[in-house]
Amino acid sequence: MNFDFSDDQKFLKTEARKFLAANCPTSRVRKVIDDPTVSWDPELWASVAAQGWLGAAIPEAYGGLGLGHLELCVIAEELGRVVAPIPFASTVYILAEAILLAGTEAQKTALLPEIASGARIGCLATSEGPGVTTDATLKATVVAGKLTGVKIPVTDGGIAHTAIVLAKEGGRAGLYLVDLTGPGVAREGLETLDPSRDAARLTFSNAPATPLGGAGEGLALLEQVMDRAAVLLAFEQTGGADRALEMAKDYALERYAFGRTIASYQAIKHKLADMYVKNELARSNAYYGAWALNTSAPEIPVAASAARIAASEAYWFASKENIQTHGGIGFTWAVDCHLHYRRSRQLSLTAGAPRLWKERLVSHLERRNTAA
Amino acid sequence: MDFNDSSEEATYRQQVRTWLDANAPKSRAAADDGEGAGDLTAARAWQAKKAAAGYACITWPQAWGGQGGTPIQSVIFSAEEARYPIPGNPFQIGLGMCVPTVMNFADEATKSRFAAPAIRGDEIWCQLFSEPSGGSDVAAARTKAELAADGSGDWIINGQKVWTTGAQFCDYGIVIVRTDPNVPKHKGLTMFWIDMKSPGIEVRPIHQMSGGSGFNEVFFTDVRVKDSQRLGAVGDGWKVSLVTLMNERLAVGGATGMGWSQFMEAARDIPGMEGQSALKDHAVREKLADWYVQAEGLRHARNRTMTALSKGQTPGPESSIGKIVSAVQMQDLANSALEMLDQYGIINDPDLAPQDGGFQSSVMFAPGLRIAGGTDEILKNIIAERVLGLPGDIRVDKDVAFKDMPTGR
Numbered sequence: 001m002n003f004d005f006s007d008d009q010k011f012l013k014t015e016a017r018k019f020l021a022a023n024c025p026t027s028r029v030r031k032v033i034d035d036p037t038v039s040w041d042p043e044l045w046a047s048v049a050a051q052g053w054l055g056a057a058i059p060e061a062y063g064g065l066g067l068g069h070l071e072l073c074v075i076a077e078e079l080g081r082v083v084a085p086i087p088f089a090s091t092v093y094i095l096a097e098a099i100l101l102a103g104t105e106a107q108k109t110a111l112l113p114e115i116a117s118g119a120r121i122g123c124l125a126t127s128e129g130p131g132v133t134t135d136a137t138l139k140a141t142v143v144a145g146k147l148t149g150v151k152i153p154v155t156d157g158g159i160a161h162t163a164i165v166l167a168k169e170g171g172r173a174g175l176y177l178v179d180l181t182g183p184g185v186a187r188e189g190l191e192t193l194d195p196s197r198d199a200a201r202l203t204f205s206n207a208p209a210t211p212l213g214g215a216g217e218g219l220a221l222l223e224q225v226m227d228r229a230a231v232l233l234a235f236e237q238t239g240g241a242d243r244a245l246e247m248a249k250d251y252a253l254e255r256y257a258f259g260r261t262i263a264s265y266q267a268i269k270h271k272l273a274d275m276y277v278k279n280e281l282a283r284s285n286a287y288y289g290a291w292a293l294n295t296s297a298p299e300i301p302v303a304a305s306a307a308r309i310a311a312s313e314a315y316w317f318a319s320k321e322n323i324q325t326h327g328g329i330g331f332t333w334a335v336d337c338h339l340h341y342r343r344s345r346q347l348s349l350t351a352g353a354p355r356l357w358k359e360r361l362v363s364h365l366e367r368r369n370t371a372a
Numbered sequence: 373m374d375f376n377d378s379s380e381e382a383t384y385r386q387q388v389r390t391w392l393d394a395n396a397p398k399s400r401a402a403a404d405d406g407e408g409a410g411d412l413t414a415a416r417a418w419q420a421k422k423a424a425a426g427y428a429c430i431t432w433p434q435a436w437g438g439q440g441g442t443p444i445q446s447v448i449f450s451a452e453e454a455r456y457p458i459p460g461n462p463f464q465i466g467l468g469m470c471v472p473t474v475m476n477f478a479d480e481a482t483k484s485r486f487a488a489p490a491i492r493g494d495e496i497w498c499q500l501f502s503e504p505s506g507g508s509d510v511a512a513a514r515t516k517a518e519l520a521a522d523g524s525g526d527w528i529i530n531g532q533k534v535w536t537t538g539a540q541f542c543d544y545g546i547v548i549v550r551t552d553p554n555v556p557k558h559k560g561l562t563m564f565w566i567d568m569k570s571p572g573i574e575v576r577p578i579h580q581m582s583g584g585s586g587f588n589e590v591f592f593t594d595v596r597v598k599d600s601q602r603l604g605a606v607g608d609g610w611k612v613s614l615v616t617l618m619n620e621r622l623a624v625g626g627a628t629g630m631g632w633s634q635f636m637e638a639a640r641d642i643p644g645m646e647g648q649s650a651l652k653d654h655a656v657r658e659k660l661a662d663w664y665v666q667a668e669g670l671r672h673a674r675n676r677t678m679t680a681l682s683k684g685q686t687p688g689p690e691s692s693i694g695k696i697v698s699a700v701q702m703q704d705l706a707n708s709a710l711e712m713l714d715q716y717g718i719i720n721d722p723d724l725a726p727q728d729g730g731f732q733s734s735v736m737f738a739p740g741l742r743i744a745g746g747t748d749e750i751l752k753n754i755i756a757e758r759v760l761g762l763p764g765d766i767r768v769d770k771d772v773a774f775k776d777m778p779t780g781r
Contacts, residue, residue: 001675001678003375003679004676104712166432245490252762267718269752269756269757274752275696276760280669284670284672290373295374309661309766357661365636366636
């Protein structure tokens with residue numbers, strides 16, 4: 001039994017934590033949040049690129065470091081802890097992974113080196129309005145290589161160079177790569193719950209679009225992409241949840257009420273113990289997801305769903321109860337609690353809400369059960 | 373990252389499999405209730421077989437009659453053993469907690485007298501800690517031991533213990549008693565081993581709310597024990613008990629019973645809200661997902677613990693979350709199954725209820741599981757204090773002589 005990260009991977013984690021402590025203190029996050037004209041931190045992006053993290057799991061042949069997904073998992077966890085205001089997930093977990101999964105050799109050669117260098121930012125454009133976007137509701141269409149439709153919200157849509165767009169061609173859903181710097185693309189920034197991440201409405205009017213993966217395979221491919229992204233996002237969420245617990249613990253130990261630290265009251269101790277339990281369940285599920293992802297195991301859909309559900313629950317709980325533990329000061333703009341509360345909403349909602357993943361998990365369990 | 377055995381582990385597992393294949397029982401005795409008390413003869417026979425082959429007390433030092441093996445070997449053996457219809461294990465508390473305490477604190481003669489029969493299963497031990505006045509607060513024990521008036525140096529024990537697992541068939545036990553009421557509660561306790569057949573000991577089964585009687589009350593009336601039965605110094609009973617309880621986490625196994633897969637199986641066959649299978653009800657599916665995720669979280673937390681053991685490291689605190697999650701889940705999951713059955717859910721007849729009435733018995737047993745081996749609340753305190761480093765509760769009885777402590781009824 002060797003269900004743990006290697007010493008090298010743990011070393012990378014330690015180094016990543018040190019690097020982000022120096023380069024991404026919450027004062028940096030606040031610069032993004034406090035300035036309505038800014039939606040990300042390009043300087044941090046450049047320094048993260050210089051670390052090689054953007055290409056950690058991209059093969060060396062395409063300009064990456066050629067490490068595995070386990071390395072990406074430890075980086076993700078550290079980025080989650082510091083609420084990093086950069087399009088890492090959109091670019092690395094989604095665009096790069098999707099191209100590695102389904103891209104043609106030409107797409108890989110053209111895009112992956114630029115992703116690894118930080119020159120190309122990605123985004124995923126699926127949602128078209130309130131509620132779940134399904135095959136039945138999908139309106140965006142591609143005709144003769146030209147995309148028309150509206151996508152809202154698109155995380156990092158305002159700053160990305162390349163979008164993966166879900167659209168129909170001949171009545172069948174597919175994924176398409178669209179150059180957002182090209183013709184036929186209008187972007188409009190959106191006000192969201194988490195201003196530390198960019199978001200936009202993208203309006204396409206006959207924008208040139210090239211297929212990613214086979215025609216009509218869009219929904220199946222999207223599921224594959226999202227499974228992989230879900231594992232990595234689960235590490236971000238777990239990192240954030242652990243940080244929220246630490247914040248609550250540190251504050252409870254220094255805050256006095258009724259003549260003693262609030263950490264000495266069982267109401268607080270038990271709340272923090274509940275956070276710890278949820279975080280450990282999330283971490284353990286995320287580890288299994290990491291194993292499945294790294295070995296391309298057939299268990300990926302089930303493992304990713306479980307990781308996603310547990311991490312979403314843990315981060316939500318830790319971020320809201322962190323505010324509660326802080327009391328009034330936790331409800332102020334000046335204290336960092338809301339950064340995690342906001343990010344927990346961003347991460348839970350933009351890659352499929354937990355209830356969708358629960359449905360997906362049970363569907364897979366049903367199938368597995370019937371097959372067995 | 374993988375789930376594979378190391379080469380030593382693989383060799384050991386193969387050796388265990390070969391032995392089990394030749395020696396493990398092929399069917400479970402009808403009388404066995406799976407909790408150990410059902411068929412003591414079968415349990416003893418299996419224990420003796422394991423002891424003879426070196427598969428009992430694998431991690432005990434060789435000086436105690438153990439194998440000097442590693443925790444991971446013990447885990448491997450248990451996992452492989454569980455694949456066979458083996459009898460229940462009434463030796464767990466004794467071998468996991470009581471006898472190690474004896475081996476740590478008794479004199480050489482006592483140690484050599486007790487180790488081998490315990491390992492073989494000839495003699496079974498129980499742990500007499502909880503009292504009617506102290507469950508979570510074990511140090512509030514009132515059962516007292518006083519020096520005999522005849523100047524023999526013997527001790528006379530009077531009082532009552534409660535929730536003693538297996539007392540009805542145990543041969544020996546370890547008991548924590550108050551020897552000095554004039555000092556604060558933790559300082560006036562002393563530990564003894566006792567012969568459960570001693571005159572003055574009366575064992576009465578407790579009729580549990582779940583209907584069964586797996587636990588007992590044990591009454592002590594002028595029970596005489598020799599000073600040589602003392603484990604540790606007079607007044608050091610609390611420190612000795614910490615050694616016992618340190619082993620508890622390793623001895624208390626995971627909860628068994630109805631889990632997500634039984635729930636899913638039942639849901640498939642039960643009509644739901646719209647006339648189709650209950651497994652199609654969205655509320656049912658959401659809960660099923662939550663339980664699966666919890667169960668998987670625990671399974672992989674255990675895998676992380678195993679990994680630490682496999683590397684010869686001390687497991688991290690993740691191993692502390694198991695009981696609290698599984699006990700709460702047992703109650704919620706079983707209750708949801710009853711709600712899914714609607715009116716039929718009240719039927720407790722195993723011939724009529726799905727899963728042989730497993731959900732009904734889980735609902736009735738779960739309250740006990742949430743209390744046994746550390747209540748939910750005590751476990752949360754432990755996580756908060758030992759894992760997160762939060763301060764201990766304020767103890768108003770800390771510097772008060774036991775006899776002056778507020779006690780209520």
